[in-house]
Amino acid sequence: xxxxxxxxxxxxxxxxxxxxxxxxxxxxxxxxxxxxxxxxxxxxxxxxxxxxxxxxxxxxxxxxxxxxxxxxxxxxxxxxxxxxxxxxxxxxxxxxxxxxxxxxxxxxxxxxxxxxxxxxxxxxxxxxxxxxxxxxxxxxxxxxxxxxxxxxxxxxxxxxxxxxx
Amino acid sequence: xxxxxxxxxxxxxxxxxxxxxxxxxxxxxxxxxxxxxxxxxxxxxxxxxxxxxxxxxxxxxxxxxxxxxxxxxxxxxxxxxxxxxxxxxxxxxxxxxxxxxxxxxxxxxxxxxxxxxxxxxxxxxxxxxxxxxxxxxxxxxxxxxxxxxxxxxxxxxxxxxxxxxxxxxxxxxxxxxxxxxxxxxxxxxxxxxxxxxxxxxxxxxxxxxxxxxxxxxxxxxxxxxxxxxxxxxxxxxxxxxxxxxxxxxxxxxxxxxxxxxxxxxxxxxxxxxxxxxxxxxxxxxxxxxxxxxxxxxxxxxxxxxxxxxxxxxxxxxxxxxxxxxxxxxxxxxxxxxxxxxxxxxxxxxxxxxxxxxxxxxxx
Numbered sequence: 001x002x003x004x005x006x007x008x009x010x011x012x013x014x015x016x017x018x019x020x021x022x023x024x025x026x027x028x029x030x031x032x033x034x035x036x037x038x039x040x041x042x043x044x045x046x047x048x049x050x051x052x053x054x055x056x057x058x059x060x061x062x063x064x065x066x067x068x069x070x071x072x073x074x075x076x077x078x079x080x081x082x083x084x085x086x087x088x089x090x091x092x093x094x095x096x097x098x099x100x101x102x103x104x105x106x107x108x109x110x111x112x113x114x115x116x117x118x119x120x121x122x123x124x125x126x127x128x129x130x131x132x133x134x135x136x137x138x139x140x141x142x143x144x145x146x147x148x149x150x151x152x153x154x155x156x157x158x159x160x161x162x163x164x165x
Numbered sequence: 166x167x168x169x170x171x172x173x174x175x176x177x178x179x180x181x182x183x184x185x186x187x188x189x190x191x192x193x194x195x196x197x198x199x200x201x202x203x204x205x206x207x208x209x210x211x212x213x214x215x216x217x218x219x220x221x222x223x224x225x226x227x228x229x230x231x232x233x234x235x236x237x238x239x240x241x242x243x244x245x246x247x248x249x250x251x252x253x254x255x256x257x258x259x260x261x262x263x264x265x266x267x268x269x270x271x272x273x274x275x276x277x278x279x280x281x282x283x284x285x286x287x288x289x290x291x292x293x294x295x296x297x298x299x300x301x302x303x304x305x306x307x308x309x310x311x312x313x314x315x316x317x318x319x320x321x322x323x324x325x326x327x328x329x330x331x332x333x334x335x336x337x338x339x340x341x342x343x344x345x346x347x348x349x350x351x352x353x354x355x356x357x358x359x360x361x362x363x364x365x366x367x368x369x370x371x372x373x374x375x376x377x378x379x380x381x382x383x384x385x386x387x388x389x390x391x392x393x394x395x396x397x398x399x400x401x402x403x404x405x406x407x408x409x410x411x412x413x414x415x416x417x418x419x420x421x422x423x424x425x426x427x428x429x430x431x432x433x434x435x436x437x438x439x440x441x442x443x444x445x446x447x448x449x450x451x452x453x454x455x456x457x458x459x460x461x462x463x464x465x466x467x468x469x470x471x472x473x474x475x476x477x478x479x480x481x482x483x484x485x486x487x488x489x490x491x492x493x494x495x496x497x498x499x500x501x502x503x504x505x506x507x508x509x510x511x512x513x514x515x516x517x518x519x520x521x522x523x524x525x526x527x528x
Contacts, residue, residue: 028218148185151188155220
């Protein structure tokens with residue numbers, strides 16, 4: 001249940017968090033302030049799910065605010081998507097995502113075939129770090145290190161692409 | 166109140182922490198104690214929240230990564246293994262101590278930041294010299310690791326300018342409070358400038374709180390030399406010449422007057438009066454790094470001022486009699502409600518929230 005919820009939100013975020021830099025910083029500030037306002041936060045059992053919940057509330061309200069502004073494009077769809085779970089992203093966005101992913105994929109592959117293979121095996125093939133380590137002839141902690149670097153590298157590259165389109 | 170960001174890019178340390186946490190959740194390797202830590206980490210800075218959500222977003226997109234790979238898994242593995250074979254061969258052909266051979270694979274990682282920077286369209290580093298500004302917003306606390314391995318922990322609404330240009334490591338505390346953990350380097354003294362004070366350290370740990378006209382220096386570890394800044398200079402302009410640049414001074418020329426040595430467990434207030442180190446309560450001086458405020462018989466006016474540094478909407482109290490009352494207690498900086506309730510119980514006050522402030526009055 002939480003997993004689908006998290007997944008849905010991550011989909012939504014990936015569409016929302018890219019590009020509109022000014023919005024993103026306002027949105028994260030808002031999410032942060034809401035986290036601070038939560039009383040009795042030490043009792044939260046699953047802070048990751050909690051973060052996703054708070055974030056989805058903020059994004060939801062943001063979509064509503066944008067819906068109130070008539071000049072904005074199809075904001076209702078965004079709200080519906082978030083709540084129905086039906087992800088029918090804008091074809092233009094999709095193309096954008098594809099191109100970015102393509103670039104990231106090439107860059108990481110060129111920089112480190114090991115990190116690249118680790119990321120693909122872990123994320124797309126569902127292999128465990130132990131299994132990956134076995135295939136690459138390294139320990140599981142080392143495979144984890146590859147994975148960590150791979151993700152950090154990709155995210156940094158994506159951020160560069162966002163700031164310098 | 167908008168925070169000054171050096172480039173808007175996520176700090177690489179924050180990015181790595183975010184990935185660590187994200188992976189821990191992927192591996193379902195988060196026990197209740199770690200959950201608490203993660204929660205505290207998120208609540209320390211909006212940048213942490215941003216970093217984590219970025220990684221979450223990437224993770225979702227990365228599901229499609231396979232469609233962009235030109236090889237099947239077996240071939241990917243082959244290529245990954247071939248990579249290390251090449252590296253191993255190369256290192257064997259070069260006469261090196263055996264240990265170096267084993268380390269070659271790890272060495273690749275040492276080159277990552279370089280490669281990342283090259284790919285990073287080289288925006289941050291070009292043009293900017295080695296002067297960087299770090300800042301926090303209301304309620305935010307962040308730790309930055311500087312180029313030499315020294316760490317600066319910034320409290321709420323604080324900013325520093327770090328200049329690692331010449332033979333010295335120099336930091337201006339523009340506003341707020343910072344805890345410095347200085348990496349040892351006797352050849353490059355570490356200098357902090359703040360209102361009315363210049364603080365010199367080699368390898369040590371100390372807290373600097375900049376107030377309106379004075380600076381409070383508390384030494385946690387080691388020893389620092391504190392000098393009063395030149396009275397002719399405006400606060401914050403220590404060592405600065407008009408135009409915002411810094412006068413090139415020889416490394417030995419410390420600011421005017423004889424410095425006073427302050428040792429671990431002591432504090433000194435640098436201002437118009439003579440410098441006089443006194444015994445300090447280290448735990449309460451650095452309580453802020455754990456999100457706590459410690460008051461020991463402090464006038465309520467001062468306590469409010471202290472609290473307001475952390476709040477986006479200030480607490481306002483205009484009752485002179487109440488302002489001079491003394492309060493004691495330990496409070497969490499993120500729980501201003503708790504503090505308000507304490508005041509309500511203690512002094513029979515009530516509070517009213519408006520858009521811009523929280524007004525406290527007596528019933």
